[in-house]
Each structure stands twice: as structure tokens, then as C-alpha cells.
Amino acid sequence: MPMPEDLILWDVVEEHLDEAAFLWTQWERGLHSPLYQLHTLRDRVEERMLAHLDGLVVGGEAVAQRLLYPALTEGLGGIAFAAAMALLLSGRPAAEEAVCSALAAAAPPQREEIIRALCLGPSPSRQARLLGLISGEVPGARSASARILGFQQVDLGSALLRLFQGSDREEWLAGLYGLRYRPRRDCEAALVNALRSTDAAIVEAGLLAASVAQIPGVLDCCRELLRSSHPATPTAALLLTFLGTESDHTLLVQGAVDMSHPKDIIFALGLCGGRDAMAACVQWLTSEELALAASESFVSLTGIDAEKEKLLAPTPPMPPDEALPDGDADLDLPSEAEIPLLDAVATAAWWESHRDQFKASERYFQGQPVSRANPTAWQAALSQANLRQRHPLALGLACASGGSIIIQTAALCRKQPIGGAA
Numbered sequence: 001m002p003m004p005e006d007l008i009l010w011d012v013v014e015e016h017l018d019e020a021a022f023l024w025t026q027w028e029r030g031l032h033s034p035l036y037q038l039h040t041l042r043d044r045v046e047e048r049m050l051a052h053l054d055g056l057v058v059g060g061e062a063v064a065q066r067l068l069y070p071a072l073t074e075g076l077g078g079i080a081f082a083a084a085m086a087l088l089l090s091g092r093p094a095a096e097e098a099v100c101s102a103l104a105a106a107a108p109p110q111r112e113e114i115i116r117a118l119c120l121g122p123s124p125s126r127q128a129r130l131l132g133l134i135s136g137e138v139p140g141a142r143s144a145s146a147r148i149l150g151f152q153q154v155d156l157g158s159a160l161l162r163l164f165q166g167s168d169r170e171e172w173l174a175g176l177y178g179l180r181y182r183p184r185r186d187c188e189a190a191l192v193n194a195l196r197s198t199d200a201a202i203v204e205a206g207l208l209a210a211s212v213a214q215i216p217g218v219l220d221c222c223r224e225l226l227r228s229s230h231p232a233t234p235t236a237a238l239l240l241t242f243l244g245t246e247s248d249h250t251l252l253v254q255g256a257v258d259m260s261h262p263k264d265i266i267f268a269l270g271l272c273g274g275r276d277a278m279a280a281c282v283q284w285l286t287s288e289e290l291a292l293a294a295s296e297s298f299v300s301l302t303g304i305d306a307e308k309e310k311l312l313a314p315t316p317p318m319p320p321d322e323a324l325p326d327g328d329a330d331l332d333l334p335s336e337a338e339i340p341l342l343d344a345v346a347t348a349a350w351w352e353s354h355r356d357q358f359k360a361s362e363r364y365f366q367g368q369p370v371s372r373a374n375p376t377a378w379q380a381a382l383s384q385a386n387l388r389q390r391h392p393l394a395l396g397l398a399c400a401s402g403g404s405i406i407i408q409t410a411a412l413c414r415k416q417p418i419g420g421a422a
Contacts, residue, residue: 008059010066016055017067020086021078023049031410034296034388035338041387042413056086064095072102073110080110084117088126096126104141115144119151120412127154134159143170150178153406164190169199176205183213183403195221200231207235211243212398212406219244226251226259234264241268242372242396249273253280263293270297271381271392272370275358278302282351285344295342300389302358303367304350306340311350313343365393375401382407383419 027049030041056063064087071083084102087095103114118126130145134156146163149156156178163175164187176194179187191213194206203225210218222236222244230236240248249269253276256265266284269277278301284294299306306312362369366384371377378397385393394407407416 008062013056013059013063013067016052017071017079017082017086020049020052020056020082021076023052024081024085025078030387032388032391033338034386036387037385038387038390038413038416038418046413053082053086053089056082057090060090061092061094064090064092064098068095069098072098072114073106075110077109078113080106081113081117084114085121088117088121088123100126100129103144104138111144115148118148119410122152127152131156131159135162139168139171143168143174146171146174146178150174150181151408151410153181153408155182160184160187161190164193169202172202173205176202176209179209180205180212180398181406181408183209185213188213188215191215192217203230204232204235207232207239208395211239211395212403214399214402219248223248223251229260233259233261234268237261237265238268238271238392238395239399241272242399250276253277256280257284257287257290262290266290266293266297268392270300271389272363272365272372272396273297273301274363275355275360278351278358278364279355282344282348285342285347291344292339292341296339298342298347299340300366301364302354303364306342309350311342311346313341315341372396373400375405379405379419 023045027041027045030036030045033041036044056068059067068083068087071079072087073080075083080102084099087099099114099118103111103118106114118130127149130149131154133141133145134149136142142163146156146160160175160178163171172194175187175190179191191206191210192215194202195210195217197203197206207218207222207225210221219240222240224230225232225236226240237252240252244252252265252269253273256262256269259265266281270281278298281294281298281301284290285298287294295306298304304311358364359369363372364370365381368380369377370381375397378393378400382390382393382397391409394409398406409416
């Protein structure tokens with residue numbers, strides 16, 4: 001039951017809105033943190049965010065009218081998301097109508113936050129409404145609706161094909177995004193055309209969708225992109241690591257420092273690399289530019305406890321005026337700043353005495369062999385992964401299963417399976 005208006009403490013309600021908005025920005029940042037696993041983010045951030053959203057819901061229509069409806073189109077970062085999410089959680093038809101109407105009326109920053117809330121809050125009635133918008137005449141509404149339904153892995157039916165009939169960039173991106181999470185054989189021509197595009201974002205979206213659908217020629221396209229230093233090189237390197245031949249793996253290891261996006265290539269190798277990738281990481285530790293990326297991938301491949309093995313480089317003291325406050329502010333750091341740096345000399349000594357425990361013919365993640373064609377191996381890797389690793393590993397699982405096992409790693413943590421089984 002909604003709270004009577006004369007009992008509403010408006011300063012408390014406003015605090016709920018501000019806190020929900022702040023925690024959402026931290027939650028989004030945490031989804032890509034190398035320090036967090038799925039359950040950690042759920043318990044430390046997500047549950048608190050949802051509790052504040054519940055605090056907005058109990059106020060009913062009075063809070064919506066005075067606070068939430070205006071917040072859909074104005075306010076600082078996160079406010080529109082919090083307002084939209086609270087309105088969707090309320091389950092009231094008027095609240096849902098307001099969110100869907102704001103999707104068309106809001107400025108780009110708020111519009112993206114509303115789209116995110118709609119992605120995270122699926123319901124059959126909203127999905128039916130959004131599906132109808134894809135067939136409508138408003139281009140922005142078509143692409144936004146397709147993005148939301150693609151996130152939720154909804155079958156778009158014939159509406160999906162319409163997204164590829166014109167030259168609207170956002171519609172193409174939305175359609176390709178949907179195909180990544182729900183492959184369809186009748187869209188192979190669109191995927192082939194996407195791989196030939198001069199638009200880097202369309203090429204990258206096409207690569208992801210085509211790899212899950214197991215379209216022939218994807219690996220050849222990845223090799224070409226890698227050699228030409230294309231902006232989609234990070235995605236191409238990831239797919240070659242997951243799906244490529246031993247010669248592709250050797251190319252990545254040997255050419256990482258000579259190609260564009262070396263840190264992205266090293267990160268990809270850290271998710272499914274072999275003994276030669278481990279040895280290369282030890283060498284890359286001596287490079288100031290590559291040392292952090294090499295540290296992350298070496299730990300990821302070998303599964304070592306760097307602190308227990310005393311392999312961490314000394315941490316220089318931080319000047320007092322640059323010290324970070326405790327708590328959630330840590331999540332504002334870039335992901336790279338959260339990666340522990342290995343000591344090059346100590347790690348080289350450890351590697352010299354432990355390298356024989358890794359077989360040259362195997363690929364590894366967290367010290368365990370990964371059979372790249374076996375979905376069960378990817379599910380096991382996902383259960384151990386941190387949140388930075390979880391997104392690409394879910395792609396590996398989707399590719400290995402031919403699109404039959406899809407995990408939406410940007411969904412609420414409480415909705416995600418730890419590994420690959422729902």
C-alpha cells in the first residue's frame with residue numbers, strides 16, 4: 001500500500017533518490033571492476049541501490065508526481081535512471097506510461113539512463129509495447145526499443161529485418177546488438193554486410209554477432225582487422241584468442257607489442273592463453289607501459305596468489321592530499337588502477353621454477369586448462385572470473401555453445417547465474 005502523503009518525509013525521499021542515483025553510477029562502474037566478483041557487487045552495492053529504490057516506490061503516486069516524473073528529464077547523472085527504475089518497479093500503468101513517454105522526450109543523457117532502466121526492468125507488457133514501436137515511424141524509438149529488447153533476448157520476429165533495410169546507423173547497431181544475444185540464420189546477409197562496413201562500430205557489432213552465430217569467414221576478417229590496426233582490433237584479438245588456431249595465438253603473442261592496442265591484446269591472451277603467453281607476460285613486466293596489463297594476464301592465466309607468493313611490486317606511498325576516502329569512492333578509479341602490479345624480478349624467478357607445471361599444448365584460465373570448444377569449461381571459468389573478465393568470457397561461452405547459452409552480463413547481479421547455468 002502507498003504511504004499517505006501527509007506521512008511522507010520529503011527530505012528522506014529525496015535522499016533515497018540521490019543515493020539510488022549515486023549507487024547506480026557505482027554499480028555500473030563495478031560491473032567492469034577487476035576487484036569484484038558477481039556476488040560481491042550484488043551484496044555491497046546492488047542490494048543497497050535496490051533498497052533505496054524501494055524507498056521511492058512506497059511513496060506511491062505522490063512521490064512520483066512531485067519528484068520522479070520531473071526527474072526523468074532533468075537532474076545530475078543517475079537521477080533519471082533512479083527515477084525511471086523506481087517508476088517501473090512500482091508496477092503502476094501511469095508510471096510505466098511516463099517512463100515510455102520520457103524515452104522519446106528526454107535529452108540524450110537522460111534518455112540513455114531511461115533506456116538502461118528499461119533494459120533492467122523487463123515485463124511482458126512493456127516488451128509488447130516496445131515491439132510495436134519497432135514497427136512504427138519514429139527512427140529513434142525504433143532503435144531504442146530494439147536495443148532494450150535485444151538486451152532482454154526477446155525474439156523481434158520480422159521487425160528485426162526492418163532494422164537492416166535502411167541506412168540508419170543506430171538501427172543497424174541495435175539490430176546487430178540483438179543478434180549477438182539471439183542469433184538468427186535469416187540475418188546472415190546483414191552480418192556479412194556489417195563486416196564489410198566502413199563504420200568501425202558496425203564492424204565491431206557485426207563481429208560479435210557473427211562469432212556467436214558461427215558465420216564462416218569471421219576469423220579471416222579478424223586477422224585482416226588485426227593486421228590493419230583497425231579500431232575493432234580489441235574485439236578481433238579477443239575472438240582470435242577464443243576461436244583462432246595456434247598460429248593465430250602465436251601471432252598475438254609475438255606481435256602484441258608491435259600492433260595497435262597492445263594492452264587489449266594482452267588482456268585477451270590472459271583469458272585463454274597458453275604457456276607462451278605466460279612467458280611473454282613475464283617479459284612484458286619490464287615495460288612500464290605494459291606492466292599492468294601483463295600483471296593482470298599473468299595472474300589470470302596462472303591462477304597464482306600474487307600476495308601469498310610475494311610477487312607484488314612495492315606500492316609507492318600516496319601523497320596525503322591525493323589519498324582516497326574510504327568506501328564507495330574507490331569505485332571511481334579506472335579499472336586499470338585497481339590491478340595489482342607484479343614485481344618483474346620476483347615474478348621471473350617464480351616462473352622459472354614453475355613453468356613446467358603448465359603444458360605447452362594447453363590453454364589456461366586461473367591455472368586450469370580450458371577446452372575452448374567445451375561450454376562446460378567456459379562455465380567453470382565464468383564461476384571464477386572477476387567482473388572485468390566476465391563480459392568476454394560470456395562471449396566465449398556463447399561462441400562455444402553456438403549461441404545456445406547466452407548470459408547478459410550487464411543485467412542485475414541477482415538475475416545472473418554465477419557460471420553458465422541459470
